[in-house]
Amino acid sequence: MKNIVFVSALLLSFAVHAGPASNIAWTPETLNVVKKGDLNKGKALAESCNSCHGETGAGIKAETRDDETIPAIPALAGQVATYTYKQLRDYFDGSRSHDAMTAIAKGLSEQDAADLAVWFSSLPMPQNQANSQIAVRAEKMVGQGDGKRILPPCSVCHGSRGQGEKMDIPALAGQQRDYFVSSLLAYKSGARHNDVYSRMRLIAQQLSDAEIKELADYYQTLK
Ligand code: HEC
Ligand code: HEC
Structure with a gap:
């Protein structure tokens, strides 16, 4: 009950801040595209992702080489399929941007995004x-x-286990720590703004950087 009150209070404030965060709407058509994603085609397409996201989709830790920090790459394995689909379409149309991922997503059709989303969701969580x-x-x-x-x-x-929830709520369990941190900092600064109803921006704005790091550590230990 307490949770419902919290969420309702938060939703009220969203109404004021709501903007065109994403062009994905969870219509029956969209849900059907993801539902009909082809696992085998997704597996084949994923070969081009593995060099960055890892052979098992578990992502890659951040690394410091010489004086340069190479950012972490997020885990995709076990992710909620509709979430992955939305992120790929958000990169595709510029709702979310990142040099490498925007270029990659622009080369993927709606069907490719669905196939990949279904494939990665079938893999065990990292x-x-x-x-x-x-x-x-x-x-x-x-x-x-x-x-x-x-x-x-x-x-x-x-x-409760960081497993994510339909439609667009990502699993966080086992997510790469430094990617988790950079995502929350990006919501906090507004650099990432594809969260519908500003759900994550409003939360991240209120978290200190130290809290964000602690939360990233916490979610790494969940399975
Ligand atoms: C050149 C390295 C590289 C390749 C190749 C690559 N990615 Fe990525 N991917 C990244 C990085 C780095 C990020 C984090 C970007 C950000 O912070 O927005 C990312 C983010 C993502 C995200 C968002 C994850 C989340 O939790 O929100 C998805 C989904 C994704 N990639 C899917 C794919 C798929 C599918 C492929 C293959 C078709 C692919 N990527 C190929 C580097 C890569
Ligand atoms: C009201 C629901 C809601 C609550 C509460 C919430 N989140 Fe989220 N979170 C979301 C949604 C929805 C997204 C995905 C938004 C998008 O990009 O489409 C998200 C995305 C994220 C991401 C990005 C994951 C990725 O793979 O890029 C992180 C990290 C995150 N949340 C952490 C947290 C933490 C930590 C808390 C608690 C302090 C929290 N969230 C509370 C709804 C919520």
Whole structure:
């Protein structure tokens, strides 16, 4: 019940901030495209993704070579298919941008995006173990939120095991730590703005950078 009150309070504030975050609407037609994604075609197409996203779709850790930091690459394995589909279409039409991914997504048809989304969702979720201790603060934010800041628990949307939820709520369990951090910082600054109803921007704006890092560690330990 408490969760419902939190979410309703948040939804009210969305109405004020709502903008054209994404062109994807969950119509029966769109859902059908994803539902009809072809696993085998997706598997074949995914060969071109593996060099970056890893052979098992578990993503790649950030790395420092010489003085340069090579950013982490997100895990795609076990991801909610409709979420992956939406991200590929968002890169395609510029709702979300990133040099490499925008170029790649522009080369994919709607059907390709659906095939790839279905393939990656069929793979087991990654298990990227955190190497630091879990902060009590992060655990509390995930399970209870913070009433003082009208922050709902992350778990009401992302699930109690970080498994994600239909349609556009991503799984977070085992996500690459540094990608998780950079995603939240991008929502916080508004550089990433493809979250419909500003759901993640409004939350990220209220999180400190330290909290964001703790949350990233927390989700790495979930399976
Ligand atoms: C050159 C390396 C590279 C290749 C090849 C590549 N990706 Fe990516 N991908 C990235 C990076 C880096 C990001 C993070 C971008 C960002 O922060 O917006 C990303 C992000 C994504 C995301 C968003 C993930 C999320 O959790 O929101 C999806 C979906 C995705 N890629 C799918 C694919 C698919 C499908 C292919 C193959 C057709 C592919 N990528 C090929 C580097 C790559
Ligand atoms: C009201 C529902 C809701 C709540 C509560 C919520 N999220 Fe999200 N989150 C979303 C949605 C929806 C997206 C995907 C938006 C998009 O890009 O389409 C998302 C995306 C994300 C992403 C990006 C994942 C990726 O693969 O790029 C991260 C990280 C994240 N959320 C972390 C959190 C954390 C941590 C909390 C708690 C502090 C939280 N979320 C609370 C709905 C929610």
